[in-house]
Structure formats: C-alpha cells, structure tokens
Amino acid sequence: MSNARADRDAVRAQELAAEQQYLDTLYEKLDALREETAQRLKDTLRDSGGPPQARTERDISARMYTDKLSQLSAVEHGMCFGRLDLDSGETFHIGRIGLFDEDNEYEPLLLDWRAPAARPFYLATAAARDGVRRRRHLRTSWRKVLDYEDEVLDLDAAEQGSDLGLAGEATLLARLDARRTGQMQDIVATIQAEQDRIIRAGMNGVLVVQGGPGTGKTAVALHRAAYLLYTFREQLSKRGVLVVGPNETFLRYIGQVLPSLGETGVLLSTVGGLYPGITATGVESARAAEIKGRASMVDVLTAAVRDRQQVPSDHVEVTFDREPLRIDRATATQARTRARRTRRPHNLARRVFRDEMFRALTLQVADRLGRDLLDRRDLDEINVELRADPAVDRALDELWPETSPQQLLDELLSSPELLASASRKHLDDAERAELLRPAGSPWTPADVPLLDELAELLGEDDEQARAERERQEREELAYAQGVLHIMEQDEEIADEERLRVKDVLDAELLAERFRARSDLTAAERAAEDRTWTFGHVIVDEAQELSPMAWRVLMRRCPSRSMTLVGDVAQTGALAGADTWHEVLHPYVQDRWKLAELTVNYRTPAEIMDVAADVLAAMDTDLEAPKSVRTSGHRPWARRVGDLAAALPGAVAEELREVEDGRLAVLMPPELLAEVGPRVVESLPEAAMGTSPDDLDSPAVLLTVEQAKGLEFDSVLLVEPAAIAAGSERGLNDLYVALTRATQRLGVLHTEDLPEVLRKIG
Numbered sequence: 001m002s003n004a005r006a007d008r009d010a011v012r013a014q015e016l017a018a019e020q021q022y023l024d025t026l027y028e029k030l031d032a033l034r035e036e037t038a039q040r041l042k043d044t045l046r047d048s049g050g051p052p053q054a055r056t057e058r059d060i061s062a063r064m065y066t067d068k069l070s071q072l073s074a075v076e077h078g079m080c081f082g083r084l085d086l087d088s089g090e091t092f093h094i095g096r097i098g099l100f101d102e103d104n105e106y107e108p109l110l111l112d113w114r115a116p117a118a119r120p121f122y123l124a125t126a127a128a129r130d131g132v133r134r135r136r137h138l139r140t141s142w143r144k145v146l147d148y149e150d151e152v153l154d155l156d157a158a159e160q161g162s163d164l165g166l167a168g169e170a171t172l173l174a175r176l177d178a179r180r181t182g183q184m185q186d187i188v189a190t191i192q193a194e195q196d197r198i199i200r201a202g203m204n205g206v207l208v209v210q211g212g213p214g215t216g217k218t219a220v221a222l223h224r225a226a227y228l229l230y231t232f233r234e235q236l237s238k239r240g241v242l243v244v245g246p247n248e249t250f251l252r253y254i255g256q257v258l259p260s261l262g263e264t265g266v267l268l269s270t271v272g273g274l275y276p277g278i279t280a281t282g283v284e285s286a287r288a289a290e291i292k293g294r295a296s297m298v299d300v301l302t303a304a305v306r307d308r309q310q311v312p313s314d315h316v317e318v319t320f321d322r323e324p325l326r327i328d329r330a331t332a333t334q335a336r337t338r339a340r341r342t343r344r345p346h347n348l349a350r351r352v353f354r355d356e357m358f359r360a361l362t363l364q365v366a367d368r369l370g371r372d373l374l375d376r377r378d379l380d381e382i383n384v385e386l387r388a389d390p391a392v393d394r395a396l397d398e399l400w401p402e403t404s405p406q407q408l409l410d411e412l413l414s415s416p417e418l419l420a421s422a423s424r425k426h427l428d429d430a431e432r433a434e435l436l437r438p439a440g441s442p443w444t445p446a447d448v449p450l451l452d453e454l455a456e457l458l459g460e461d462d463e464q465a466r467a468e469r470e471r472q473e474r475e476e477l478a479y480a481q482g483v484l485h486i487m488e489q490d491e492e493i494a495d496e497e498r499l500r501v502k503d504v505l506d507a508e509l510l511a512e513r514f515r516a517r518s519d520l521t522a523a524e525r526a527a528e529d530r531t532w533t534f535g536h537v538i539v540d541e542a543q544e545l546s547p548m549a550w551r552v553l554m555r556r557c558p559s560r561s562m563t564l565v566g567d568v569a570q571t572g573a574l575a576g577a578d579t580w581h582e583v584l585h586p587y588v589q590d591r592w593k594l595a596e597l598t599v600n601y602r603t604p605a606e607i608m609d610v611a612a613d614v615l616a617a618m619d620t621d622l623e624a625p626k627s628v629r630t631s632g633h634r635p636w637a638r639r640v641g642d643l644a645a646a647l648p649g650a651v652a653e654e655l656r657e658v659e660d661g662r663l664a665v666l667m668p669p670e671l672l673a674e675v676g677p678r679v680v681e682s683l684p685e686a687a688m689g690t691s692p693d694d695l696d697s698p699a700v701l702l703t704v705e706q707a708k709g710l711e712f713d714s715v716l717l718v719e720p721a722a723i724a725a726g727s728e729r730g731l732n733d734l735y736v737a738l739t740r741a742t743q744r745l746g747v748l749h750t751e752d753l754p755e756v757l758r759k760i761g
C-alpha cells in the first residue's frame with residue numbers, strides 16, 4: 001500500500017471514529033429526552049380523578065407527551081445524516097430533529113433539516129458556497145456510522161460536480177439503487193437543490209409543481225408538508241394540512257414518510273374519502289366517472305334540486321278540521337318564488353316556502369271562519385294547528401321535501417325520468433344511460449364530489465343545532481380561558497424545563513379541543529367534518545382530478561394555500577387535466593406559480609430512452625426528465641402465443657432476477673381480470689393488488705391506473721398495444737407504465753408492439 005493511500009485510510013478511520021463519538025452523544029441525548037418524556041407521560045396518566053379542568057389538562061398533556069414520544073422514536077433511524085463545515089470554523093450536524101445542549105446555553109447539537117441554518121446543506125454549490133467549506137453526508141445504520149462522503153466546496157479544492165449538479169452524488173446513487181420495499185422512504189438526507197426550493201417555497205397562494213415521472217414530486221410534496229408544519233406550526237396545527245392522493249394503495253405507499261419525519265398531524269385522503277360517513281367502494285366505467293366529473297354537473301344537480309320544488313298542476317286538496325283545504329298552483333308558485341329568491345340552500349329555503357304556505361293557508365281557514373271576527377291571536381293559533389296537522393305537513397312535503405345528498409343522488413341516478421329532467425340541456429341519451437344504475441348501488445369515488453356539491457345545494461336545516469353549538473362554544477371558550485389561568489398558577493407546571501401548556505395552546509385552540517375530543521389533532525377532527533377548511537392542501541397526482549373534484553378541494557381551502565404536484569403527460573382519467581391553466585383559471589385566474597422538476601431519480605436511462613419516444617408521440621410540449629443513472633439492464637420484449645400459459649413462468653423468472661425486491665406486472669384491466677387469478681394461484685409470491693397491503697408481496701398484478709405514483713424494482717408490462725388503444729389517453733397510460741421501474745423492464749405481448757416502442761422490439 002502506498003504511503004499516501006495509508007495516510008488517507010488513517011485519516012478516514014479517525015474521522016469515522018470522531019463521527020461515531022458525536023453520534024453516540026446525540027443518541028445519549030435522544031435517550032435522555034425519551035426517558036424524560038415517558039416519565040412525564042407516566043406521571044400525567046397516573047393522576048386520575050379530580051375536577052373536569054384537571055382531567056382536560058391531563059388529556060392535553062398526555063397528547064402532547066405522546067406526540068413527542070412518537071416523534072422521538074420515529075427519528076431513531078438515520079437521525080443524523082449530514083454535517084456542514086463553515087468558513088468561520090463552525091460545524092453543524094444536520095438531522096431529522098433539532099437537539100440542543102441545555103447545559104451550554106442551548107447550543108445546537110443537531111440542526112433540524114428544516115431550520116434556516118440547515119438550508120446550505122441542500123443548496124450550497126462550489127459556485128454559490130454560502131459560507132460552506134465542506135458538506136459531509138453520513139451513512140449510518142441504526143446507531144452506527146458506516147461511511148461518509150465529503151464534498152469540498154471551496155474553490156481551491158472543488159470537486160468536479162456532475163452535469164446535473166447533484167449534491168452528495170455517491171450517497172444519492174446508493175439510495176436510488178437500493179431495493180424497493182413497497183413503502184416510500186423519505187429523502188431527507190439527499191434532497192436536491194431544485195427540490196429544496198420547492199419544499200421551502202412560501203405558503204401563500206397556489207404552487208403547481210410540474211415534473212415528469214420519478215422527478216420526486218411525491219417526495220417533495222411530503223417533505224413540503226413537513227417543512228410547512230415545522231415553519232408555520234402555530235397556524236397549521238389549528239387548521240391542519242390535507243394531503244390528497246389518487247387511491248388507497250397510493251396512500252398506503254406514502255403513509256410512512258411523514259411519520260418518519262416526525263409529523264403525524266396530516267390528513268392523508270383521496271377525494272373519495274373526504275365525505276364523512278361515505279366509503280366509496282363502487283366501481284363504474286371510466287366514461288361514467290368522466291361524465292360525473294364534468295363542471296356542467298353543477299347545473300345538472302342544481303336542476304335536480306329545483307325539480308324537488310314542485311307546484312300542483314292545478315290544485316291539491318287536504319282535509320283540515322274536517323273541511324277541505326285547497327293548495328292551489330298560484331299560491332304555491334308564489335311561495336316557491338319567495339323561497340327561491342332567498343338564494344338559500346334547498347333545505348333552508350324550505351322553511352321560507354312553508355312559512356309562506358302556512359300564512360296563505362291560515363288566511364284560507366280564517367276566511368272560512370269569517371276573518372272579520374278573528375284577531376291576531378286567533379290567526380296565530382290557526383297557524384300553529386296547521387303546522388301540527390300531519391296531512392297538511394305531508395302535502396307540503398310533497399311539494400318541497402327535506403332531502404339529503406345521499407337520498408337525492410341515489411334517486412337521481414336510478415330514475416330515468418328524474419335524470420332526464422335534470423340533465424336535458426347537458427347530457428345526451430347515451431350519457432344518461434351510462435350514468436343510470438339500480439337504486440341503492442354502492443357509492444363510487446366519482447359520486448363523492450357530487451354528494452359534496454349536493455350538500456352545499458341542499459344545506460342542512462340546523463338552525464337550532466347551530467344556536468346550541470354557538471352557545472356551547474361561548475361557554476367552552478370562557479372555560480378554556482379559566483383553565484389556562486389555573487394552569488399558569490400551577491407551580492409544578494411552571495417548572496422551567498417543562499413546556500407550559502400556554503406555550504403551545506391559546507384559549508381558542510383549547511376550546512376547540514374541548515369541542516371535539518380533547519385528544520384529537522386537527523387532522524383527526526377534519527376527517528370527521530365535511531365543512532372543515534384546511535390551513536394548507538397538497539394534492540398529488542393532481543392531473544387526475546376532475547373539475548367536480550377540484551370544487552371539493554377548493555371548498556376545503558378557501559385561503560387557496562395549496563401545493564399541486566403532477567404531470568399532465570401522465571393524465572389517465574378521462575376527466576383529468578391537459579393543462580394546469582384549465583384547472584386553475586376558474587379559481588385563481590393566472591395567479592398561481594409554476595415550479596418544474598427536471599431530473600428523474602427513479603427510471604434508469606435505458607428505460608427512459610424508450611419512454612421518451614412515447615412522450616414525444618403525445619401532443620405536448622413537455623420534455624422527458626433526464627435520468628440520473630443507468631442500471632445496466634436493457635429493456636426486453638418477448639412475443640408469446642398463449643399469454644395465460646406464458647405469464648406465470650415469466651413472472652417467476654423475473655422474480656428470481658429481483659431477488660428480494662419488488663416486481664409489478666402491469667396490464668389492461670380486462671386482461672388482468674382474465675389471467676390474473678391464474679398467475680396468483682400458481683405463484684404464492686404474487687398478489688392481485690386489490691388491497692393496499694398487496695404492495696408487500698414480492699410480485700403484484702396491477703392496472704396502470706392502480707400503479708400510478710408507485711415504483712418497483714422491476715416491471716413486467718403485458719400487452720402494451722392494448723394499453724395504448726385502451727382509452728383516449730392510452731399513450732399517457734403507456735408512459736406511466738414504462739416509468740414505474742427502478743431497474744428492469746420487460747414486455748410480454750401477443751399482439752404487435754405499438755410503433756412507439758420500436759426501441760424495445
């Protein structure tokens with residue numbers, strides 16, 4: 001061994017030992033914090049009984065300590081992943097949380113990656129050093145330092161960066177090459193500069209992040225959620241953050257990222273999951289979903305609601321007080337006009353309609369009895385009697401019934417007459433036939449925006465409930481102020497080291513907590529409340545949402561503080577977007593910002609080369625993102641005679657190639673239904689992908705729609721010609737399918753390959 005090499009090795013060993021020592025100190029600190037928090041939690045839970053204030057105080061403290069404990073355990077793995085050496089001679093270690101040395105004026109021992117001082121770790125380059133001399137990436141396993149990678153940024157010793165300007169290239173490539181597990185991992189140790197700028201962009205307004213497959217849009221969206229919660233904690237803990245994904249499998253795939261960053265207060269949901277009490281499990285044709293997603297459905301639903309506001313063709317008669325009572329067309333029309341003029345939702349305007357009708361009917365009865373003989377009190381009495389009469393009530397209900405979104409939509413979609421009447425101007429016969437289904441059919445995801453819209457159009461006649469709620473809220477606020485006051489005086493709580501309740505809560509928030517359950521987070525409460533509005537909304541695969549789904553999300557976010565990430569080249573849903581302009585113009589005109597991601601961290605260059613041809617064949621100006629790496633595996637294609645017979649063997653073969661990684665078999669839905677069960681039967685490692693947990697299987701069989709946003713070590717694409725021809729957006733689907741693999745791509749086909757795949761053939 002040369003002397004120079006021996007010297008380098010000795011320095012490396014020394015540096016590793018020093019880093020290990022530092023890491024040991026950090027973990028000691030973490031352990032001490034955990035113990036202290038666990039002890040406080042125990043003490044809090046041990047106390048029992050006492051007046052309600054004391055119980056509420058305990059609930060809140062327990063929640064706080066539980067959250068803290070789960071945050072402290074979530075950061076265990078990879079807690080510290082970097083170090084900055086500054087020109088000033090200072091060094092900072094960077095990690096998943098901030099740790100401080102209380103015995104030394106709260107000097108930072110570990111900087112939270114989201115703190116402003118940690119930012120150069122992601123942004124500094126040799127050309128713009130920002131005072132950074134050296135950036136070090138630490139590779140650890142549990143509590144052990146395995147290795148490090150240094151980037152020396154000062155000009156004299158600057159390393160040549162890569163063409164794409166990647167930071168910590170070796171560390172990044174090691175991460176990207178790792179086998180996939182079926183669960184997305186966080187990227188906190190290797191966030192790249194173009195991603196960091198998006199993660200830390202300001203919270204106001206709508207930010208659209210457009211990027212090709214594998215550019216880290218999902219990763220960026222989730223890290224942005226964590227960053228915003230850290231930076232605007234006070235604001236966001238009250239209203240919460242909503243992250244919207246395309247389906248349950250995707251939510252399961254990304255579900256671990258935020259907890260691993262120590263954040264649990266985020267509601268992850270599909271649009272279909274945003275209507276409390278409804279589980280949208282029904283399946284329908286892509287065309288039916290597209291029709292339901294059109295903006296014109298607002299007019300159809302409005303008409304359907306108006307159709308519930310009837311007048312008699314001439315008159316109806318009911319018996320009141322043993323005499324016939326006439327409800328005539330003119331009176332009912334006038335009452336209906338007055339009620340509609342209030343512009344209130346149907347169930348609230350109903351009250352006006354009924355008031356008008358009861359007034360008219362009272363006069364009719366009064367005339368019968370001789371109006372001149374009656375005074376005001378007599379008239380009031382008649383009015384009260386009319387209101388209490390079941391026959392009159394029924395007759396008026398026929399004309400203007402109280403109804404729920406569920407009831408109205410179910411009736412509308414199962415009645416050819418009602419649907420025809422409401423959609424005369426907007427749908428043709430074939431479209432209506434596509435929507436019609438038996439009454440009581442299960443709800444589909446595309447029904448949910450319609451239900452939400454109807455909930456707005458119908459309203460809830462909750463005048464009494466609201467008055468009661470407001471009274472309770474006033475009482476709770478006063479009570480919460482009292483609790484805070486008592487807590488402040490409590491000597492034990494005023495203990496210096498302990499976070500005082502007042503530091504994390506104000507009376508309003510405390511009152512809000514009493515209102516729901518005292519131990520629920522904003523996200524949990526939001527999940528139970530259709531009218532909840534969020535502090536920030538993040539939408540992933542945003543290109544898939546229909547105009548009706550956007551209306552739901554915009555209602556949930558009146559502040560328009562939103563991050564929308566997606567790729568209009570990957571739109572598969574027929575009601576999805578072709579441009580971001582068309583999505584946003586109705587809500588914010590041109591007042592939205594666009595950020596682009598250009599580097600593909602997932603798909604190796606060999607596969608991207610093929611996918612780029614598909615993108616080029618679509619009518620878009622978008623460029624394919626550049627892959628950061630090659631995998632050494634050329635995509636392959638094999639023509640077979642009998643697909644059902646060949647598939648199990650091909651899957652087994654590919655499984656051997658990926659060893660303990662993950663394989664996806666992607667195919668058109670009809671084919672999946674036909675041959676999928678046979679594959680699953682003959683291969684215990686394979687699953688059908690019907691439940692989110694199926695991602696844990698070594699091989700999973702999916703449609704392209706189901707695979708959206710996911711990634712696998714290897715992809716076996718079956719019958720691409722049928723995928724390309726399967727819908728108006730068939731090329732987009734093919735593009736999505738091709739870009740799911742991190743290592744290998746194989747194609748199995750019976751039909752000719754589409755022309756755009758000529759590079760594989």
Ligand SMILES: Nc1ncnc2c1ncn2[C@@H]1O[C@H](COP(=O)(O)OP(=O)(O)OP(=O)(O)O)[C@@H](O)[C@H]1O
Pocket residue numbers: 172175176185186187190191192195211212213214215216217218219220567570601602708709710711739
């Ligand atoms: N800076 C990074 N460091 C490490 N891994 C990264 C980085 N950026 C992205 N990745 C990884 O690249 C892969 C693709 O990221 P992600 O799924 O977020 O891409 P996407 O743009 O949402 O893709 P798609 O449009 O196909 O859904 C993931 O495995 C992600 O962890």
